[in-house]
Amino acid sequence: MNRFTRALRHLVPGMLMLSVAATGVLFAQARAQGPAWPGRPIKLMVGFPAGGASDLMARIVAERLGQALGQPVVVENRPGAAGTLAASLVAKAPADGYTLLLASPTAITLAPTTMAGRLPYDPVKDLAPVTMVNRYPLILIASPSLGVRTFPEFLKKARAEPGKINFGSFGANTSGGLATEMVKLMSKTDMQHVPYNGGAPAMQALLGGHIDLFFDTVVTALQNVKAGKVVALAVSGAKRTSLAPDLPTVAETLPGFEADSWTGLMVPAGTPPGVVARLQEEIAKMVASPDIKEKFTAMGAEGVGNSSADFSRYLAEETTRYARLIKEANLTLE
Numbered sequence: 001m002n003r004f005t006r007a008l009r010h011l012v013p014g015m016l017m018l019s020v021a022a023t024g025v026l027f028a029q030a031r032a033q034g035p036a037w038p039g040r041p042i043k044l045m046v047g048f049p050a051g052g053a054s055d056l057m058a059r060i061v062a063e064r065l066g067q068a069l070g071q072p073v074v075v076e077n078r079p080g081a082a083g084t085l086a087a088s089l090v091a092k093a094p095a096d097g098y099t100l101l102l103a104s105p106t107a108i109t110l111a112p113t114t115m116a117g118r119l120p121y122d123p124v125k126d127l128a129p130v131t132m133v134n135r136y137p138l139i140l141i142a143s144p145s146l147g148v149r150t151f152p153e154f155l156k157k158a159r160a161e162p163g164k165i166n167f168g169s170f171g172a173n174t175s176g177g178l179a180t181e182m183v184k185l186m187s188k189t190d191m192q193h194v195p196y197n198g199g200a201p202a203m204q205a206l207l208g209g210h211i212d213l214f215f216d217t218v219v220t221a222l223q224n225v226k227a228g229k230v231v232a233l234a235v236s237g238a239k240r241t242s243l244a245p246d247l248p249t250v251a252e253t254l255p256g257f258e259a260d261s262w263t264g265l266m267v268p269a270g271t272p273p274g275v276v277a278r279l280q281e282e283i284a285k286m287v288a289s290p291d292i293k294e295k296f297t298a299m300g301a302e303g304v305g306n307s308s309a310d311f312s313r314y315l316a317e318e319t320t321r322y323a324r325l326i327k328e329a330n331l332t333l334e
Contacts, residue, residue: 047083053217082171137237218300
């Protein structure tokens, strides 16, 4: 046996041991990282019924996310308890990136105050913000049978007939309901609240003559305004909407009034940071694309797609603002 053969006999076992060790490290890393995400369909939970603005937003988001992620994103409507049922289900779901929530103010920034002590989840501890998808104003619409054509005319009638006007909402403790409570407070009027289980049922109630008015999303409100079925009175935002530039804001009559709404994406707390980052990245791309911008504009909405940190700060600030408003106004929202 020559010198080279003897060296090779000693070298080969060591090389084999190094190879086995390296393979073990790679296998351990692969197990730690888990399977590639997403590897199966994803659920997008919505807290309101099909046919409303939230459902429409969800289907736009689901279609584009599905294309970007290479897996179907299935919208699942779970209406109930003003959107908090869906939020509760997502909060309790596995933090694996396969259950998402299309969130709204009702379940995230209003509920901590309006359902204090009764909320089955903590929006801060149990849910993680991904990004705000868009924000939009609401439009106060009335039944033609109410006999008013403008917001000042409505206030005059409400003051002359205290307690006789019924206003609807997307549900108890929702942003639309709170907006009307703000109108009551700032105008010193008295009206009766009739909550429904989403925007679509509230609209049917308005068209059927069961309620007199309610704050609806721009897209569904204007569809019925153009059809002559309802009367638009005012916009809830700080500025007029480009879709109805002649429609005044509530603030033009009641200075300081502002009640925009928003749609955001959230996941169970503990969802891997890489998954959260990927979702935020895809939503940011989505809202920047010309076709989605056009769809949002047609709905009176403005795309956002901000960072998770910025969205988190916004939620904290809005929660504090709503809590202060409800306390100062002495509102009791059941």
